[in-house]
Amino acid sequence: MKHNQKVTCEISGTKITDARISIDKDGIPFICQNEQLGASAKNKLGYKYSWMLKKDFTNINVKNLRPLEKDWDTLQVGDEIGHLYEKRTVLGVCGRVIFISWPCNKDRYFGGNTKKELIECGYTIVQDTPPIIELTIQDIADLKGVDVKSIKII
Numbered sequence: 001m002k003h004n005q006k007v008t009c010e011i012s013g014t015k016i017t018d019a020r021i022s023i024d025k026d027g028i029p030f031i032c033q034n035e036q037l038g039a040s041a042k043n044k045l046g047y048k049y050s051w052m053l054k055k056d057f058t059n060i061n062v063k064n065l066r067p068l069e070k071d072w073d074t075l076q077v078g079d080e081i082g083h084l085y086e087k088r089t090v091l092g093v094c095g096r097v098i099f100i101s102w103p104c105n106k107d108r109y110f111g112g113n114t115k116k117e118l119i120e121c122g123y124t125i126v127q128d129t130p131p132i133i134e135l136t137i138q139d140i141a142d143l144k145g146v147d148v149k150s151i152k153i154i
Contacts, residue, residue, distance in 0.1 A: 001029065001057055004045060006068035011036040011051055012061045020045045021057075029053045031062065070125045072115045080126035081118065087126055 001007070003023040009016050009031060019033035022041045030041035030050040038051035053059045067074045075081075075098060079090045086103035088110065093099070097112040113121075141148040 001065075001067065001074065005074075007031065007065060008068055009065040010063040011038070020047070022050060027055055029055065029057055031065070070127060072119070072125065075125070081123045082126045083121065083123045088123075 001021050003021060005021045007016075007019050007021055009019065011031065011033075014035050016031070016033045016035055019031050022030045022032045022043050022045050024030070024042050030039070030044075030052050032041060032043075032045045032047040032050045034048045036051055037049045041050035041052070044050050051059065051062065053062065053065075057065060070079055075090050075093055077090055077092055080087045081090065081098075081100065082088075088103055089101040089106040091099040091101055091107075091109060094112075096114050098115060098118060099112045100110050100118075102108045102110045135143075137148055137151055137153075141151055144151075
């Protein structure tokens with residue numbers, strides 16, 4: 001992970017969906033967010049609170065720390081990359097080599113390439129699509145604590 005990278009995680013049972021990584025000059029990483037008070041980072045990146053991690057980005061109270069958007073430097077097993085109309089699954093990452101599957105069999109090894117080779121061949125990272133939330137006018141009124149007649153859609 002890198003400084004100022006958007007992440008999601010769970011801190012002490014609280015789901016954190018708006019957070020960024022801050023790495024102090026001494027190399028100590030923090031999760032900056034507005035939900036859980038923890039050890040204070042020198043640069044909270046505009047958030048109210050920060051939560052200290054070990055240099056390997058772990059903490060006993062932090063679960064499922066993941067980048068919000070995937071990039072070539074944060075690919076993990078199970079991520080997908082795409083080229084034209086096909087998708088391949090990342091089977092492993094070792095050093096600079098990314099091991100990928102066949103498009104038709106997500107568990108079958110196809111080959112290993114560097115990030116540079118994959119980019120030059122036209123591969124891109126398949127981003128997770130956020131779920132669509134459907135709301136009625138009544139749902140919005142309930143969320144805002146107002147009468148449905150006082151809502152104007154513009």
